[in-house]
Amino acid sequence: MMTCEQFIDHLLDFDEGDLPSETDRLCREHSALCKQCADYLDSYQKTVAVGKAAFKSDSHGSEPAADTVDNQRPSAMESYELPEELVQSILTAAGAVR
Amino acid sequence: MDSARTSSSVGPAQPDLAVLSDEQTLVADLKAGDPAAYERLVRVYGGRMLQVARRFLDEEDARDALQEALVSAWKSIDRFDGQSKVSTWLHRIVVNASLMRLRKKNTKIEKATEALEPLLPKYLEDGHRADPGSGWTETPEQLLGRQEVRALVRRSILDLPESYRTVLLLRDIEGLSGKETAEAMDLTVSAVKVRLHRARQALREILADHLAEGA
Numbered sequence: 653m654m655t656c657e658q659f660i661d662h663l664l665d666f667d668e669g670d671l672p673s674e675t676d677r678l679c680r681e682h683s684a685l686c687k688q689c690a691d692y693l694d695s696y697q698k699t700v701a702v703g704k705a706a707f708k709s710d711s712h713g714s715e716p717a718a719d720t721v722d723n724q725r726p727s728a729m730e731s732y733e734l735p736e737e738l739v740q741s742i743l744t745a746a747g748a749v750r
Numbered sequence: 751m752d753s754a755r756t757s758s759s760v761g762p763a764q765p766d767l768a769v770l771s772d773e774q775t776l777v778a779d780l781k782a783g784d785p786a787a788y789e790r791l792v793r794v795y796g797g798r799m800l801q802v803a804r805r806f807l808d809e810e811d812a813r814d815a816l817q818e819a820l821v822s823a824w825k826s827i828d829r830f831d832g833q834s835k836v837s838t839w840l841h842r843i844v845v846n847a848s849l850m851r852l853r854k855k856n857t858k859i860e861k862a863t864e865a866l867e868p869l870l871p872k873y874l875e876d877g878h879r880a881d882p883g884s885g886w887t888e889t890p891e892q893l894l895g896r897q898e899v900r901a902l903v904r905r906s907i908l909d910l911p912e913s914y915r916t917v918l919l920l921r922d923i924e925g926l927s928g929k930e931t932a933e934a935m936d937l938t939v940s941a942v943k944v945r946l947h948r949a950r951q952a953l954r955e956i957l958a959d960h961l962a963e964g965a
């Protein structure tokens with residue numbers, strides 16, 4: 653049987669169905685017999701899922717980066733409107749000033 | 751102007767007929783070289799583009815990358831073929847501009863690997879994990895329903911060492927393929943895979959401290 657270390661090393665490809673069939677079979681066998689690795693696989697997949705979704709606007713349409721919990725990055729709390737001086741600088745840089 | 755609503759179409763989003771026809775007008779005006787159309791582009795899409803750049807860069811560099819991206823969009827509007835949405839096109843441009851900035855800063859991968867090491871699984875001699883921990887009971891939907899979890903996930907991703915954060919952002923957040931990420935970062939496809947796997951494992955470890963049963 654494959655070791656836990658080998659199983660976890662293969663996890664990304666296993667999760668994406670990218671493994672050669674024999675390695676894939678050994679991974680399936682391992683996760684069926686090893687609760688720790690089955691848990692690891694489950695939490696790995698959940699990590700990927702929440703990671704992919706965490707930057708999307710939530711169902712209320714509020715802007716994810718503008719939340720107040722995220723106070724380690726004060727810049728992330730600014731709204732989606734650009735500061736006026738930045739707008740002007742971008743307009744000038746393009747030579748598109750009216 | 752309701753820029754928050756309109757600009758929410760940067761990145762993957764639902765098609766909206768009103769937005770699409772607005773987009774066609776905007777693109778036609780841009781191609782005609784209308785400076786007012788450029789200003790509209792900057793005001794409508796700039797905020798969301800800046801948010802994307804901020805995931806990769808600190809505030810000052812993010813603003814520079816945004817400016818480079820928008821100027822480059824203005825100058826290359828003739829190459830926009832209308833096959834994708836304007837927002838998707840701009841998203842790609844600002845991601846590329848951010849990567850170019852990152853490359854100039856030339857961070858050391860060795861240091862990043864060192865910083866990530868404590869977050870990777872440890873194994874015993876027999877190949878079992880030394881620190882198995884417990885499972886996560888909540889589903890991704892339940893987890894994402896909690897604002898503090900979403901904030902934790904975002905913060906944890908942004909706090910990853912840069913070269914790992916960048917790969918994870920490109921693959922899992924910005925939706926680039928392995929090949930596209932490899933080209934953008936000047937890495938091999940297998941190096942991208944190794945970094946993505948390590949980044950996900952590190953993120954899993956950080957989240958496990960908060961989300962595992964009994965944590």
Ligand SMILES: [Zn+2]
Nearest residue numbers: 655656686689
């Ligand atoms: Zn195992």
